[in-house]
Amino acid sequence: MKLSDVKTILDAKIFCHDDLLDEEVNSACGSDLMSDVLAFVKNQSILLTGLNNQQVVRTAEMMDMSCIVFVRGKAPEASVINLAEARGLALMATELTMYQACGKLYAAGLGDT
Amino acid sequence: MEALRLEFNIDGDDFQAAGEASSKTKRALKKLGLPPDTIRRVAICMYEGEINMVIHANGGTVTVEVDETAVKITLADRGPGIPDISSALTEGFSTATNQIRELGFGAGMGLPNMRKYCDDMDIKTELNVGTTVTMTVNF
Numbered sequence A: 001m002k003l004s005d006v007k008t009i010l011d012a013k014i015f016c017h018d019d020l021l022d023e024e025v026n027s028a029c030g031s032d033l034m035s036d037v038l039a040f041v042k043n044q045s046i047l048l049t050g051l052n053n054q055q056v057v058r059t060a061e062m063m064d065m066s067c068i069v070f071v072r073g074k075a076p077e078a079s080v081i082n083l084a085e086a087r088g089l090a091l092m093a094t095e096l097t098m099y100q101a102c103g104k105l106y107a108a109g110l111g112d113t
Numbered sequence B: 001m002e003a004l005r006l007e008f009n010i011d012g013d014d015f016q017a018a019g020e021a022s023s024k025t026k027r028a029l030k031k032l033g034l035p036p037d038t039i040r041r042v043a044i045c046m047y048e049g050e051i052n053m054v055i056h057a058n059g060g061t062v063t064v065e066v067d068e069t070a071v072k073i074t075l076a077d078r079g080p081g082i083p084d085i086s087s088a089l090t091e092g093f094s095t096a097t098n099q100i101r102e103l104g105f106g107a108g109m110g111l112p113n114m115r116k117y118c119d120d121m122d123i124k125t126e127l128n129v130g131t132t133v134t135m136t137v138n139f
């Protein structure tokens, strides 16, 4: 699916890099533990997380991901948005919980590999 | 002959800025045209090491050296040292505070990750003097 489909499915708000909405995404992962993301993620392009700080952007950057989704309606701070803008990552926020957001994307065909 | 050498000072008081050196390194290696897999392995190793420096050792210096066959990363700090390296290398072992855990780190996965993603790792540490972690990623 495209990032724009992710946005629709999660009824998400986008904070930066809406130029990426046409990008194809093949898989996603959800975690609040950045070292786990660094250890186990392969080529997932979306990170769903309940955390909200600059290290989430750094982690996604190290893993060559293209989008971060903040769950439970956590709007990112300006410093987080600025960093993502500079590093070329799309940022979204959804009101859904981690469980709901992952479940909806999975059910819509977005797997984890 | 070195194709590239980078040096960074890591501020131990600024958690939010941690990772900046790894990000710069990643971009420099991309420019050099190294294989994407190599770049990602270097990025993960250096980023985990950089975070460790900030959360456990109050900062330090990182040197990145690239030659024809490998990237060598040296992280040197003047922190408290590691009392028992083999426990520190065990998955799940962490002395991180709750405050660090709330920020997404402190799972005790950093050093095991670093060992997994590099081809060679060496840790020299002395209590109350500091720690130097050297990692080599071949390509």
Ligand SMILES: Nc1ncnc2c1ncn2[C@@H]1O[C@H](COP(=O)(O)OP(=O)(O)OP(=O)(O)O)[C@@H](O)[C@H]1O
Pocket: A035, B048, B052, B053, B056, B057, B077, B079, B080, B081, B082, B088, B089, B093, B094, B095, B096, B104, B105, B106, B107, B108, B109, B110, B111, B112, B131
């Ligand atoms: N540079 C360092 N100086 C002093 N102690 C360190 C240093 N690096 C690691 N340690 C010690 O080794 C432990 C394990 O490190 P490791 O990176 O594996 O886990 P962590 O940093 O606690 O959590 P995570 O990396 O998952 O965020 C740390 O909790 C800390 O006690």
Ligand SMILES: [Mg+2]
Pocket: B048, B051, B052, B106, B109, B110, B111
């Ligand atoms: Mg660590």
